[in-house]
Amino acid sequence: MRKKELKLVVTFHTxxxxxxxxxxxxxxxxxxxxxxxxRELSSGCGIxxxxxxxxxxxxxxxxxxxxxxxxxxxxxxV
Amino acid sequence: MDNAATSMRKPKEVTSAVTRAxxxxxxxxxxxxxxxxxxxxEIYETRSLLARLFxxxxxxxxxxxxxxxxxLNMAIKGLLVPxxxxxxxxxxHNSVLRPLYELEALGVSLSIVGxxxxxxxxxxxxKKAIRHNTKYIITTHASNLTGNALPVAEIGALARxxxxxxxxxxxxxxxxxxxxxxAMKIDVLCFTGHKSLYGPQGTGGIYVSEQxxxxxxxxxxxGVQTFRHEQPPEMPTHLEAGTLNGHGIAGLKAGVTFVLExxxxxxRERELALAQMFRKGIADLPGIQxxxxxxxxxxxxxxxxxxxxxxxGEVGDELLQEYGIITRTGGHxxxxxxxxxxxxxxxxIRFSFSHFNTDEEVAKAITAIKIITxx
Numbered sequence: 411m412r413k414k415e416l417k418l419v420v421t422f423h424t425x426x427x428x429x430x431x432x433x434x435x436x437x438x439x440x441x442x443x444x445x446x447x448x449r450e451l452s453s454g455c456g457i458x459x460x461x462x463x464x465x466x467x468x469x470x471x472x473x474x475x476x477x478x479x480x481x482x483x484x485x486x487x488v
Numbered sequence: 489m490d491n492a493a494t495s496m497r498k499p500k501e502v503t504s505a506v507t508r509a510x511x512x513x514x515x516x517x518x519x520x521x522x523x524x525x526x527x528x529x530e531i532y533e534t535r536s537l538l539a540r541l542f543x544x545x546x547x548x549x550x551x552x553x554x555x556x557x558x559x560l561n562m563a564i565k566g567l568l569v570p571x572x573x574x575x576x577x578x579x580x581h582n583s584v585l586r587p588l589y590e591l592e593a594l595g596v597s598l599s600i601v602g603x604x605x606x607x608x609x610x611x612x613x614x615k616k617a618i619r620h621n622t623k624y625i626i627t628t629h630a631s632n633l634t635g636n637a638l639p640v641a642e643i644g645a646l647a648r649x650x651x652x653x654x655x656x657x658x659x660x661x662x663x664x665x666x667x668x669x670x671a672m673k674i675d676v677l678c679f680t681g682h683k684s685l686y687g688p689q690g691t692g693g694i695y696v697s698e699q700x701x702x703x704x705x706x707x708x709x710x711g712v713q714t715f716r717h718e719q720p721p722e723m724p725t726h727l728e729a730g731t732l733n734g735h736g737i738a739g740l741k742a743g744v745t746f747v748l749e750x751x752x753x754x755x756r757e758r759e760l761a762l763a764q765m766f767r768k769g770i771a772d773l774p775g776i777q778x779x780x781x782x783x784x785x786x787x788x789x790x791x792x793x794x795x796x797x798x799x800x801g802e803v804g805d806e807l808l809q810e811y812g813i814i815t816r817t818g819g820h821x822x823x824x825x826x827x828x829x830x831x832x833x834x835x836x837i838r839f840s841f842s843h844f845n846t847d848e849e850v851a852k853a854i855t856a857i858k859i860i861t862x863x
Contacts, residue, residue: 423722424712425517426548429532432525444520456711457520457528477546479722 414487418442418466420459420473421451421481428457430478431469438472440465448488460488489853490816492632492660492790492840494682494689501742502686509738515731517711527734534741535724541744541752542677542695543668550695551727552737556659557583558705559678559694562727563655564588564626566702567676570595572623577601577609578824579631579638584657585824588626597621603828606781607634611642624653629661633822633836634780635763635790637665644673653700659683660788663747664756675700684755684842685747687740690733696723704729755843759789762841762850767791769854773861779829779836789841795861800835803860807837811856815839 422428428444435442442461451458461469463485473480490496509530514523516531531552539547553559564587568574576584578600592598599617603609614625625647630637640656647654655676658667663684669677674695681691696702707719708729719726747755770776775796781787795803804817818835819826826832839853 422712423720424548424710424725425528426532426535426724427722428517429528430548432529433532444525446520456517456714457525 416463416485417488418461418463418469419445419448419451419484419486419488420461420469421447421484422458423479423481425457427479428459430476431459431473431480434472434476434478435459435461435469438468440468440472442469445488448486450486451482451484489839489841489845489849490814491842491845492635492683492788492838493816495684495686495842495844497842497844498686498688498739499742499746501746502688502739505742506688506735506739509735513734513738515711516734530738530741531732531734534737534744537741537744537748538693541662541667541748542679543670544695545670546698548723549698550693551724552732553692553694553727554690554733555682555692556657556678556680559680559692560584560655560657561587562694562705563676563678563696563702564591565705567653567655567700568596568624571621573597573599573619573621574624574626575599575601575614575617575622576626577614577628577638578603578828579607579609579628579633579636580626580822580824581628581632581657581659582821582823583659584626584628600824603825607631607636607779607825607828608781609638611639611646614643615646618650618652622650622652624655626655626657628657628659629665629667630788631780631822631825632660632790633820633825633838634792635660635788635840636780637661637784637786637788640674641672647675648673660790663752664759664788665786666752669695669697676702681736681740681743685740686743688736691736691740694727696727698723702727706730750843756789758843759841759845760785760787762845762847763789763791763839765847766839766841766850766853769850770857773858775861776857779831790838791840792836792838794831794834794836795857798834800831800837803837806860807853807856811852813853813856
């Protein structure tokens with residue numbers, strides 16, 4: 411198995427929200443990808459977005475700007 | 489020439505999109521593998537394109553369904569409760585009328601407003617039907633029988649002024665007539681993918697305004713919030729239980745892209761030019777009875793008529809057997825408008841034109857009707 415690293419993980423209520431963030435992040439070349447929701451995180455959509463920690467502010471402002479509704483944002487080992 | 493039933497000629501991009509999807513995409517929202525994500529992306533893109541076409545601010549307010557009938561059942565059964573009064577019109581298709589009749593038996597009260605001699609229903613007709621307990625107005629955007637359009641923007645304004653919810657059946661109009669849910673104050677828009685959006689059969693959708701809470705007709709797997717007992721409340725998942733028709737939606741995306749690229753107005757102008765050419769070509773023939781208002785600029789490219797005392801089915805069969813022309817005859821699932829015109833038993837012959845029909849095909853159809861009327 412890969413060695414885990416501390417990363418940002420964003421969860422969503424619906425797949426549609428997850429897709430909206432993926433599309434927006436790709437358009438702005440923000441590093442990240444979809445991963446299955448880690449078991450430490452309970453609710454939300456079955457897929458989540460993970461990015462390096464330093465992108466936190468950029469991701470949050472992007473979601474606010476495009477009104478993409480997240481469930482939660484966490485910093486966890488993934 | 490039966491495109492109001494389904495657009496049989498699709499842009500080639502639609503069929504290739506379905507083939508590509510069937511050989512490459514997985515189940516949307518069920519994993520992070522490329523195939524599943526590609527399905528989710530395809531579906532999201534389609535939602536965004538439909539939002540652009542219908543003036544919807546947030547694509548997530550559009551859920552995919554299998555057709556307009558399903559969307560209309562979802563809206564009518566998911567919103568109305570016994571004691572509510574609903575206004576609808578004689579223009580409606582059975583996909584509106586039958587769910588309403590079912591709820592009428594459970595205590596919903598119904599007013600069905602009429603039409604004039606050309607089959608037109610006005611906003612004033614609807615206004616007069618408003619009662620103290622009226623909650624909803626449900627109308628089609630355009631009649632599938634005459635092609636006449638209803639003044640949806642005026643009806644939407646009337647509904648908003650009176651605090652009523654406005655549900656629109658856009659089966660015939662999506663892709664042909666201008667649609668903007670914000671400007672027209674439409675609260676729920678039900679549409680199908682396989683007519684003037686050029687998608688495959690089995691695709692369609694429903695737009696629901698953010699303020700409305702609709703009970704889902706179907707609940708089940710969503711790929712999200714697995715341990716929750718209830719269907720997730722967030723749109724579009726709220727109305728999308730079960731695997732979506734990803735393959736069909738990929739085709740719909742290509743169809744909607746075609747419509748957006750050509751432009752609704754350009755498509756309508758071309759189709760109406762064909763319809764008017766046909767109407768003018770047959771209007772003065774002996775024994776032709778036309779139905780509908782052809783003066784109106786905003787209408788669907790439908791020309792319905794009867795010939796002499798013939799049954800519509802007889803004429804349709806002659807057109808098919810002798811001339812290879814496909815039309816729709818009979819009742820068209822619009823019982824009340826047929827009663828209005830007194831055509832319950834003989835039905836009507838309906839020609840409905842597509843962007844892909846040609847002037848030559850129309851000329852051939854006119855010649856066929858000429859022969860039939862003079863034989």
